Amino acid sequence: MAYYDALTAAWNSPTQPPTGVTGAGLAPGDTTEQKIDKINFWTVTGSIPTSAYLSTDQIANCIVYSEFKALTAALQTNLLALLSIPSGTAGGLAGGTDNTTLLPMGMMLDLFPGGSGTRQRLNALVRAITHTWCQDNGYPFRSPTEGHLTVVDASNAGLV
DSSP states (O other), X not given: OGGGHHHHHHHHOSSSXXXXXXXOOOOTTOOHHHHHHHHHTXXXXXXXXXXXXXXXXXXXXXXXXXXXXXXXXXXHHHHHHHXXXXXXXXXXXXESGGGTTXXXXXXXXXXXXXXXXXXXXXXXXXXXXXXXXXXXXXXXXXXXXXXXXXXXXXXXXXXX
C-alpha cells in the first residue's frame, strides 16, 4: 500500500536509523512493538514536513520588508490581517507540504514567489524545525517529538 511505503523502507533499511533520522535504530531482535515505539520517537530536521504549525510571529519575521512594501495596499492589509490571528492552543497556523491550499501557506506562496527572500526564509524556518519522522512522512503524530503509529500500522504495511 503506497501509504506505508516510507514505513516499509525505513523498517527494512540497512542503515538504522535511516539517514537523516535521529533516534534509536531498529534491531533484528526487536519485537514489532519495540520497533514501532522506536519509530514513534524518531525525529528529523532539514526537510519540509507534510504538516507543521507556525506562529504568526515566526511567519512575520520571515517577511522581507522590501517585498512587503512592493505589495498593493489591499494585499498588505490582507497579510496583516492573517498575521493578527492569535496562535492559540492549536499551535499556530498550518504549514508544510500538505497545507499549501489552506489560507496561511496559500497566501504566502501567492504573495511571495519562489526564489524571493521571504520564501527562502520560510523554507529555512520549516527546515529548522525538529519534527517526528511520522510527521515528516504524513503519518499520525501526537506531538513534534512523538509519532502515533501502532502495531496495526506495521501489520497493514505487511511488516508482521
